[in-house]
Amino acid sequence: MRVSTLARTILISMSLTGVLLVVLLISLLMGTTVTEVKTLLMQSAQGIDAQRTWTIILSYRLPRTLLAAIAGAGLASAGVVFQGVLKNPLADPYLIGIAAGGALGAVVSIALFGERWLLGTSLCAFLGSIAAVGLVYGLAVARRGRGYVNTVILAGVIVGALMNAVMLLILSLSGSHEKQRILFWLMGDFSLASYQKVLLAAVVVAAGWTLIYLNANRLNLLIVGDDTAAHLGLNVFRTRTLFMIVAAMVTGAIVSVSGTIGFVGLVVPHAMRLLFGPDNRVLLPAALLGGAAFLAASDCVARVVAYPVELPVGVITTLSGAPFFLYLLVKK
Amino acid sequence: MKRALLECRDVSFGYGARTVLHGISFGIGEGDFVGVIGPNGAGKSTLTKVLSGLLRPSEGVVTLTGADMSSFSKREVAAQVAVVQQEESPDFSFTVTEEVMMGRAPHHGGLYFEGPSDRAIVQEAMDKARVTHLAERRIETLSGGERQRVRIARTLAQQPKVLLLDEPTNHLDLYAQLSLIELMRDINGEGIAIFMVSHDINFMCESCAHLKILHERKFYCQGSPREVITEENLAHSFNIKALVDVNPVTGAPRMTPLARLVSNS
Numbered sequence: 001m002r003v004s005t006l007a008r009t010i011l012i013s014m015s016l017t018g019v020l021l022v023v024l025l026i027s028l029l030m031g032t033t034v035t036e037v038k039t040l041l042m043q044s045a046q047g048i049d050a051q052r053t054w055t056i057i058l059s060y061r062l063p064r065t066l067l068a069a070i071a072g073a074g075l076a077s078a079g080v081v082f083q084g085v086l087k088n089p090l091a092d093p094y095l096i097g098i099a100a101g102g103a104l105g106a107v108v109s110i111a112l113f114g115e116r117w118l119l120g121t122s123l124c125a126f127l128g129s130i131a132a133v134g135l136v137y138g139l140a141v142a143r144r145g146r147g148y149v150n151t152v153i154l155a156g157v158i159v160g161a162l163m164n165a166v167m168l169l170i171l172s173l174s175g176s177h178e179k180q181r182i183l184f185w186l187m188g189d190f191s192l193a194s195y196q197k198v199l200l201a202a203v204v205v206a207a208g209w210t211l212i213y214l215n216a217n218r219l220n221l222l223i224v225g226d227d228t229a230a231h232l233g234l235n236v237f238r239t240r241t242l243f244m245i246v247a248a249m250v251t252g253a254i255v256s257v258s259g260t261i262g263f264v265g266l267v268v269p270h271a272m273r274l275l276f277g278p279d280n281r282v283l284l285p286a287a288l289l290g291g292a293a294f295l296a297a298s299d300c301v302a303r304v305v306a307y308p309v310e311l312p313v314g315v316i317t318t319l320s321g322a323p324f325f326l327y328l329l330v331k332k
Numbered sequence: 333m334k335r336a337l338l339e340c341r342d343v344s345f346g347y348g349a350r351t352v353l354h355g356i357s358f359g360i361g362e363g364d365f366v367g368v369i370g371p372n373g374a375g376k377s378t379l380t381k382v383l384s385g386l387l388r389p390s391e392g393v394v395t396l397t398g399a400d401m402s403s404f405s406k407r408e409v410a411a412q413v414a415v416v417q418q419e420e421s422p423d424f425s426f427t428v429t430e431e432v433m434m435g436r437a438p439h440h441g442g443l444y445f446e447g448p449s450d451r452a453i454v455q456e457a458m459d460k461a462r463v464t465h466l467a468e469r470r471i472e473t474l475s476g477g478e479r480q481r482v483r484i485a486r487t488l489a490q491q492p493k494v495l496l497l498d499e500p501t502n503h504l505d506l507y508a509q510l511s512l513i514e515l516m517r518d519i520n521g522e523g524i525a526i527f528m529v530s531h532d533i534n535f536m537c538e539s540c541a542h543l544k545i546l547h548e549r550k551f552y553c554q555g556s557p558r559e560v561i562t563e564e565n566l567a568h569s570f571n572i573k574a575l576v577d578v579n580p581v582t583g584a585p586r587m588t589p590l591a592r593l594v595s596n597s
Contacts, residue, residue: 006445089424214443220430221437225420230386232490233410233438278424281445 009282016289023293027065027300064193068299069292071258074205074250076291079265081247084219085240086149092266093251096156100163101132102255107167107182111174122256129252135159187312188261190299197257208250216280261314263321264295336361338494343392345382352378354549360527365520367540368529371570374546376529380498384415410438414487416497425472428482435489454489461485477508497528501535513539537584545569561585
């Protein structure tokens with residue numbers, strides 16, 4: 001007898017939650033010596049060292065680890081949605097210009113205000129992402145009809161390239177200090193994590209993911225095909241628009257707090273699909289938790305592997321994700 | 333007269349300025365088995381799309397159990413009318429059970445997990461369509477005939493009153509075609525009305541109780557296969573010279589195409 005989908009969803013979610021908790025714990029303690037951990041566990045908090053360790057963990061590692069986990073969760077979930085809605089296994093949250101728009105917004109903000117106004121960078125990045133998606137979707141709607149999905153992808157690639165060009169133009173005209181900042185931002189960066197950012201990202205990802213999950217069955221229908229979905233009672237155009245808007249908002253919010261981190265939104269959905277099948281009722285929670293674990297782990301590696309130099313997390317995700325993806329491509 | 337489940341009243345449809353259907357009126361009643369044949373481009377697929385509510389007629393109305401179809405939500409329509417259409421090829425392949433389970437969508441809201449009754453209905457649909465042995469296989473690993481039966485199982489899981497089929501014999505070998513005829517007779521025998529369009533005339537003669545020829549935007553003639561499939565009618569609507577005789581085993585008319593006619597108009 002087959003295990004029911006509900007039971008499978010719960011089972012998989014619980015196992016991945018376990019994995020995620022282990023990753024989070026490792027990430028929080030990484031860099032802490034065994035003696036320090038013992039001191040913490042013994043509750044002998046009067047020592048100055050314990051105090052210092054707590055401070056490092058709570059005000060530095062915890063917000064950073066949480067932000068990485070939330071970003072991974074959101075990017076992987078948005079990846080599942082974009083791959084389904086665009087019916088393209090190569091789609092990811094950045095394909096349709098969201099990252100390029102966000103990057104342009106952030107670069108404009110960094111060039112104009114420098115680092116003094118951190119929240120401004122996030123805000124401009126978010127606005128840039130949403131503007132890019134709005135432009136792409138507007139183009140697709142203007143050409144509504146057959147070939148809709150291809151129009152979105154093509155328009156996305158073109159809008160993305162355009163924004164990239166403008167962004168590079170600004171980059172080349174900026175001072176060296178700004179350049180450094182921008183480059184870090186482009187490669188994905190959690191070093192400026194704060195509880196403020198954590199809260200912001202958590203709210204958007206939680207709300208967006210919930211809305212998406214409430215429509216998980218509809219996403220299944222969309223994957224089978226537009227006409228089939230319509231014959232099964234789905235309002236195809238409305239549903240797809242909803243998915244695109246929500247997934248774009250989630251992606252935009254993450255890009256705004258963490259920069260553009262590649263490959264998470266592409267590789268994690270594929271890996272989860274390979275493990276658990278294409279049913280979105282199972283896949284969405286799996287991607288949420290798996291994405292969180294993957295990006296938190298990647299950030300942990302980025303932090304410690306070349307200590308004291310910190311690597312951009314995007315380098316780690318791409319270095320570990322690309323070979324896996326190539327393997328998938330060859331195997332299929 | 334039987335109550336019409338699905339009815340076209342004076343329906344016209346066009347893509348832009350090009351009229352494809354003009355003034356079509358007919359009904360599909362409980363237990364009917366109606367087929368429409370016609371040459372390529374006669375508007376058979378368009379007629380199916382208008383009947384399923386995918387396209388809205390530019391004139392006239394399509395009614396579902398007596399009420400204008402556009403007054404129903406898409407889900408309400410899907411709970412009564414199911415469509416077996418030509419294949420779409422998804423990039424992410426579900427298992428047969430998952431695919432058939434999607435037929436339950438019109439009977440649920442947003443997020444749902446299938447309950448025991450859904451599972452029972454899906455099991456029955458899979459048994460009827462003879463795909464139970466394929467339950468755990470992925471769609472992409474199946475043959476054309478098997479995929480067709482899976483799609484039919486999915487429509488059965490919808491528990492519709494009317495089943496519409498668009499060119500169901502495309503890409504099917506003879507074994508799969510015979511299996512399809514048998515399956516549709518079973519389905520029809522349980523009271524589900526069937527409406528089917530195809531250009532495969534002999535297949536339609538064997539399966540349908542009632543045939544119509546769609547020609548130049550309207551029905552050229554209609555009736556039992558014996559009344560409709562005559563050499564004159566085929567010459568007029570398909571522009572071919574054909575020999576029509578009777579299948580000695582089934583008694584259905586049988587046609588053999590001989591030559592194309594060169595029209596001078």
